[in-house]
Amino acid sequence: MGLILSPTPTDTNMTTDIVTTTHSTTAFSNAASFESAQRMALALVSSNIVPEQYRGKDNIGNAIVALEMAQRIGASPLAVMQNLNIIHGRPSWSSTFIIAALNSCGRFAPVRFEVTGEGDDRSCIAWTTDKTGERLEGPPASIAMAKAEGWYAKNGSKWKTMPELMLRYRAAAFFGRLYAPDVLNGMHATEEVEDIGDRPRNVTARTESPILDDVQAPAVALAAEVEVLPPAPKKAKAAKADAQAAAPATTDDGDIFA
Numbered sequence: 200m201g202l203i204l205s206p207t208p209t210d211t212n213m214t215t216d217i218v219t220t221t222h223s224t225t226a227f228s229n230a231a232s233f234e235s236a237q238r239m240a241l242a243l244v245s246s247n248i249v250p251e252q253y254r255g256k257d258n259i260g261n262a263i264v265a266l267e268m269a270q271r272i273g274a275s276p277l278a279v280m281q282n283l284n285i286i287h288g289r290p291s292w293s294s295t296f297i298i299a300a301l302n303s304c305g306r307f308a309p310v311r312f313e314v315t316g317e318g319d320d321r322s323c324i325a326w327t328t329d330k331t332g333e334r335l336e337g338p339p340a341s342i343a344m345a346k347a348e349g350w351y352a353k354n355g356s357k358w359k360t361m362p363e364l365m366l367r368y369r370a371a372a373f374f375g376r377l378y379a380p381d382v383l384n385g386m387h388a389t390e391e392v393e394d395i396g397d398r399p400r401n402v403t404a405r406t407e408s409p410i411l412d413d414v415q416a417p418a419v420a421l422a423a424e425v426e427v428l429p430p431a432p433k434k435a436k437a438a439k440a441d442a443q444a445a446a447p448a449t450t451d452d453g454d455i456f457a
Contacts, residue, residue: 226267236263239276249280272384274300286392294368294388297375301327304382307335310374312367319343323366325374337374340366350394357390365390 226236240262244255253262265283269276282296292300302309307327314323322341328334342362345351351358358365372388387395 225270226263233263236266239266243276243280249277252285253280268384272300272382284389286389287396289387289392291387291389291392292383294371294390297383297388298371300382301371301375301379304379306330306379310371312370314363314366316341319346321362321366323370325367325370327374335374335378337370337377340369340373342366345369345394348394353394353396356394358394 226232237259240259241256243249243262243266244253244258247254249262252258253265262280265279266276268274268283269279272279278296282293284291284293298310301307307329310325310327312323312325314321316322319342322339322343324339325337326334342351342358345358345362345365350356368388368390372391375383376385376387
């Protein structure tokens with residue numbers, strides 16, 4: 200697992216980055232690794248400083264998943280537990296953890312933010328430089344985007360009360376998924392998942408599509424021209440036979456019996 204090392208006199212650069220190591224196995228690699236993860240998880244769930252969803256023997260499974268995540272991204276298990284949130288059934292990272300992970304991964308200089316514009320045009324990009332000195336910029340996040348996507352109008356939206364912070368958080372998440380998706384394990388920020396909500400996806404075809412219109416229009420026109428005809432009348436003999444079959448049977452005295 201990743202270790203947080205403090206600077207020592209032998210550290211030439213006096214770095215405080217999270218040092219990650221290469222792992223050949225994870226919690227689910229083999230039976231021995233899984234048993235080891237269970238023992239570590241048992242110790243963690245007995246602690247009262249881990250979040251509630253990891254406490255107690257009933258939550259050993261959650262703790263093992265957190266251990267697996269920590270091993271994969273080279274982070275402290277406690278840091279993962281404190282910053283891994285489940286929103287609408289989806290795992291997500293806190294935005295502060297995303298920024299910290301990017302700053303400590305060793306690939307970039309610390310992430311910086313560039314904010315421009317006013318009002319709805321106010322936007323933010325996260326940027327940094329890599330080891331070669333090349334400037335890397337993430338996609339912009341803006342107030343106009345927040346309004347167009349429906350994030351701004353949601354009940355309790357922090358875009359209304361903390362727009363400057365939300366711009367930076369969203370820009371950092373965009374940058375992380377673009378330049379370091381393995382560090383984030385492909386996951387979104389908690390604030391993103393909250394903004395998106397648990398909206399069902401519409402997977403039906405869009406009838407207003409020009410391509411679909413070209414395909415559907417002839418069939419629709421043909422259906423409109425087809426005349427629905429009434430059923431043809433039965434022949435006289437067939438109709439008489441049907442009537443006799445449906446009539447109740449009678450005796451010579453006229454009594455009706457089933």
